Amino acid sequence: xxxxxxxxxxxxxxxxxxxxxxxxxxxxxxxxxxxxxxxxxxxxxxxxxxxxxxxxxxxxxxxxxxxxxxxxxxxxxxxxxxxxxxxxxxxxxxxxxxxxxxxxxxxxxxxxxxxxxxxxxxxxxxxxxxxxxxxxxxxxxxxxxxxxxxxxxxxxxxxxxxxxxxxxxxxxxxxxxxxxxxxxxxxxxxxxxxxxxxxxxxxxxxxxxxxxxxxxxxxxxxxxxxxxxxxxxxxxxxxxxxxxxxxxxxxxxxxxxxxxxxxxxxxxxxxxxxxxxxxxxxxxxxxxxxxxxxxxxxxxxxxxxxxxxxxxxxxxxxxxxxxxxxxxxxxxxxxxxxxxxx
Ligand code: ADP
Ligand code: CIR
Numbered sequence: 001x002x003x004x005x006x007x008x009x010x011x012x013x014x015x016x017x018x019x020x021x022x023x024x025x026x027x028x029x030x031x032x033x034x035x036x037x038x039x040x041x042x043x044x045x046x047x048x049x050x051x052x053x054x055x056x057x058x059x060x061x062x063x064x065x066x067x068x069x070x071x072x073x074x075x076x077x078x079x080x081x082x083x084x085x086x087x088x089x090x091x092x093x094x095x096x097x098x099x100x101x102x103x104x105x106x107x108x109x110x111x112x113x114x115x116x117x118x119x120x121x122x123x124x125x126x127x128x129x130x131x132x133x134x135x136x137x138x139x140x141x142x143x144x145x146x147x148x149x150x151x152x153x154x155x156x157x158x159x160x161x162x163x164x165x166x167x168x169x170x171x172x173x174x175x176x177x178x179x180x181x182x183x184x185x186x187x188x189x190x191x192x193x194x195x196x197x198x199x200x201x202x203x204x205x206x207x208x209x210x211x212x213x214x215x216x217x218x219x220x221x222x223x224x225x226x227x228x229x230x231x232x233x234x235x236x237x238x239x240x241x242x243x244x245x246x247x248x249x250x251x252x253x254x255x256x257x258x259x260x261x262x263x264x265x266x267x268x269x270x271x272x273x274x275x276x277x278x279x280x281x282x283x284x285x286x287x288x289x290x291x292x293x294x295x296x297x298x299x300x301x302x303x304x305x306x307x308x309x310x311x312x313x314x315x316x317x318x319x320x321x322x323x324x325x326x327x328x329x330x331x332x333x334x335x336x337x338x339x340x341x342x
Contacts, residue, residue, distance in 0.1 A: 032060055058125070091234075094229055096225060113232065115236075149199055205218075261317045277304070
């Protein structure tokens with residue numbers, strides 16, 4: 001592979017940090033699973049509008065290709081090589097009330113964590129047989145849930161298009177044909193090995209074999225961040241009793257996209273801010289100050305609709321799970337106060 005040519009206006013972290021020198025240093029390297037720099041950068045090379053543009057193939061990718069991953073991790077999470085990642089997923093340390101008790105602004109709250117299994121490569125290079133094995137191990141583990149979290153596993157293969165589309169529209173299921181994931185190798189053999197587990201109320205869900213092997217999700221209407229967090233903490237604790245997650249001392253939970261390392265947690269609200277969103281500079285100033293990201297209402301790379309935005313924590317590494325939830329809480333409180341004042 002030759003050094004890729006990025007257009008002048010390319011804003012991805014890939015094109016910022018993939019210098020000719022870094023490329024020369026990495027171009028002949030391989031991880032034990034055979035992951036190469038060509039595979040790592042393909043998504044950002046094919047999608048020049050990427051924000052980041054790189055994916056990992058296994059835990060070792062983050063060491064073998066460190067000259068590219070390290071500066072990206074530093075810029076995205078503010079996490080230095082010498083920093084330590086310390087986890088705290090203890091609900092007792094999250095003390096907060098609902099920031100919008102009358103549900104005037106917050107429509108819904110969702111918190112997810114990404115996880116991958118310790119014994120397999122990441123989805124970018126996993127084989128079909130390995131992916132099927134992940135699906136089996138995880139869906140079997142989920143069968144032992146009882147009470148509020150008990151539910152059923154619905155494989156994507158065989159699901160009717162109507163049901164699939166409704167689940168996507170209602171924000172419960174991952175979308176199909178994402179071009180960033182496609183170029184990263186994450187859509188190979190679609191829909192084999194993919195599926196969704198959920199309880200009856202759809203307040204607890206697990207996506208299997210999308211961008212990460214597991215996305216464990218807690219969500220509900222309204223703005224009770226703590227209730228959503230507590231449910232997720234309980235579920236994650238339960239799942240890790242039966243399956244071993246991929247983890248590193250330095251980078252926390254290992255995920256295919258470097259933006260998800262560490263806690264792999266994205267805590268978000270769908271929030272209606274019709275006045276503030278007329279002044280996007282002010283809106284961005286508040287979200288930047290509070291380490292928050294703005295997404296559209298159908299998730300990443302989607303547009304906002306009707307003044308409703310998806311607001312979530314941006315940092316996930318070098319901060320704890322409790323910190324991620326506080327980032328969301330503090331930011332949302334300020335956004336609501338400003339919206340009220342306008
Ligand atoms: P992820 O959070 O898993 O990285 P996306 O940004 O693609 O991925 O979002 C996945 C889905 O979750 C989308 O349908 C999105 O609308 C939905 N979602 C995210 N946050 C919320 C929320 N607070 N309330 C309801 N749905 C949400
Ligand atoms: C991009 O670079 O824009 C995509 N590869 C997504 C990056 C971050 N989002 C994610 O991990 N879902």
